Amino acid sequence: MQRTRIHASVLVFSVAATLVLGSLLLVAEETAARRATIKPTLVRLTPGAEQQFKAILVASRLLAATAPKQVSWAVNDVPGGNSEIGTIDASGLYRAPARPPKPREVIVHGQVEGAANRHVWATVVIGDQDPSYRLSGSWSEPTATGRLKKPHGISIDAQGHLLIADQGAHRIFRYTKDGKFVNEIGLGRGSEPGNFTDPRYATADAAGNIFVTDVKGDRPRLQMFSPDGRVRRVFGEKGTKPGHILRGHGLAFDRQGRLYVTDVDNMRVSIFDPDGKFVKAWGREGINPGEFNAPHGLYLDPNDDVFVNGYYGPTQKFTPDGVFLLGFAFGDPPDGPVYFHSITGDRWGNVYVTVRTRAGYEGALERQTAKKISIAKYNNNGDHVANLSLSVKEHTESWAAVDRDGTVYALFNSRDRAGVEIFSPE
Numbered sequence: 001m002q003r004t005r006i007h008a009s010v011l012v013f014s015v016a017a018t019l020v021l022g023s024l025l026l027v028a029e030e031t032a033a034r035r036a037t038i039k040p041t042l043v044r045l046t047p048g049a050e051q052q053f054k055a056i057l058v059a060s061r062l063l064a065a066t067a068p069k070q071v072s073w074a075v076n077d078v079p080g081g082n083s084e085i086g087t088i089d090a091s092g093l094y095r096a097p098a099r100p101p102k103p104r105e106v107i108v109h110g111q112v113e114g115a116a117n118r119h120v121w122a123t124v125v126i127g128d129q130d131p132s133y134r135l136s137g138s139w140s141e142p143t144a145t146g147r148l149k150k151p152h153g154i155s156i157d158a159q160g161h162l163l164i165a166d167q168g169a170h171r172i173f174r175y176t177k178d179g180k181f182v183n184e185i186g187l188g189r190g191s192e193p194g195n196f197t198d199p200r201y202a203t204a205d206a207a208g209n210i211f212v213t214d215v216k217g218d219r220p221r222l223q224m225f226s227p228d229g230r231v232r233r234v235f236g237e238k239g240t241k242p243g244h245i246l247r248g249h250g251l252a253f254d255r256q257g258r259l260y261v262t263d264v265d266n267m268r269v270s271i272f273d274p275d276g277k278f279v280k281a282w283g284r285e286g287i288n289p290g291e292f293n294a295p296h297g298l299y300l301d302p303n304d305d306v307f308v309n310g311y312y313g314p315t316q317k318f319t320p321d322g323v324f325l326l327g328f329a330f331g332d333p334p335d336g337p338v339y340f341h342s343i344t345g346d347r348w349g350n351v352y353v354t355v356r357t358r359a360g361y362e363g364a365l366e367r368q369t370a371k372k373i374s375i376a377k378y379n380n381n382g383d384h385v386a387n388l389s390l391s392v393k394e395h396t397e398s399w400a401a402v403d404r405d406g407t408v409y410a411l412f413n414s415r416d417r418a419g420v421e422i423f424s425p426e
Contacts, residue, residue: 139179140419250298
């Protein structure tokens with residue numbers, strides 16, 4: 001009889017523990033970081049018109065989509081907005097300004113507490129004209145006598161200078177935004193630390209340290225320099241094993257200071273910690289969503305979501321751990337883009353993809369008669385926003401960088417000159 005009571009007590013305790021554990025798991029599931037989205041993502045409004053925006057916590061395992069408990073709204077990073085760019089209230093109701101602002105594209109920004117991607121953005125175009133950019137400046141050098149020989153990548157460092165990786169000169173050059181030479185980084189062509197062979201891209205971390213990827217011999221593919229150009233570290237051995245790099249192309253940092261690298265030939269993204277230690281890699285070769293077909297450019301938005309463009313398209317968005325989210329910027333021949341060389345982004349999660357059409361091709365590639373390079377701008381949700389057309393003709397693939405005010409610096413390399421064209425939103 002006593003044994004029966006013990007068994008019954010154990011059974012009751014087990015059932016109670018199971019119920020408590022189930023409740024705890026349910027609470028944990030409900031409070032775990034879920035992804036957020038915004039609706040609508042792209043709208044056009046007349047001056048003074050209104051638009052309701054909302055943030056949504058998307059459905060996850062065994063949980064339906066829900067409305068977040070707290071969202072903070074801003075317009076162009078101004079909490080609540082203002083009369084010039086439009087206002088937004090606590091419910092997400094946006095009212096356009098009385099006249100179109102300059103630029104006429106504004107960003108509605110929601111900060112969703114507790115979401116895995118805290119920031120969500122939507123694009124609002126005010127008035128009946130499309131967003132546009134004007135060529136506001138340019139500078140260049142003759143490739144025969146100047147420093148620039150065959151520039152490949154461009155970025156903006158912590159001091160606001162342009163970093164240009166030149167695979168013809170085998171150096172990294174630093175310029176002011178208006179084209180004044182500052183200094184050079186690296187020791188020219190060679191295989192030792194500090195030397196380069198065809199450097200592809202250079203970028204700086206928050207502390208100003210400069211990271212470069214190139215393709216020299218059997219040496220490590222990645223180098224780190226101090227802000228003043230002294231070699232600090234080499235890492236990323238050549239190869240196909242985890243932590244190895246074959247042809248690094250795009251570089252970007254997350255909020256933890258970890259370095260993400262696109263590897264064109266290994267068809268993956270590799271991640272290294274601030275000390276150059278390999279963390280992990282993700283991605284595989286293929287043409288299906290989430291797979292890579294010659295990944296080139298790389299951009300991490302303020303959520304640390306990862307954008308990667310394939311050279312043959314499309315551009316894809318991933319979570320920081322490589323979970324596929326969406327694809328956009330597909331090839332569109334004969335008059336639309338065919339090749340996609342690089343990608344960059346701004347502080348509102350917009351992405352800028354440098355594209356080349358195949359206009360002028362007559363059969364074999366070597367009989368190419370013309371090229372057209374442009375930059376296609378998309379918002380964080382993959383909606384096409386604007387196009388920027390470079391005025392320089394007959395040049396190879398370009399790269400671009402964007403500063404905090406939205407000015408775009410587009411690198412070009414023509415037959416006899418190389419430099420930068422500057423585009424301002426209007």
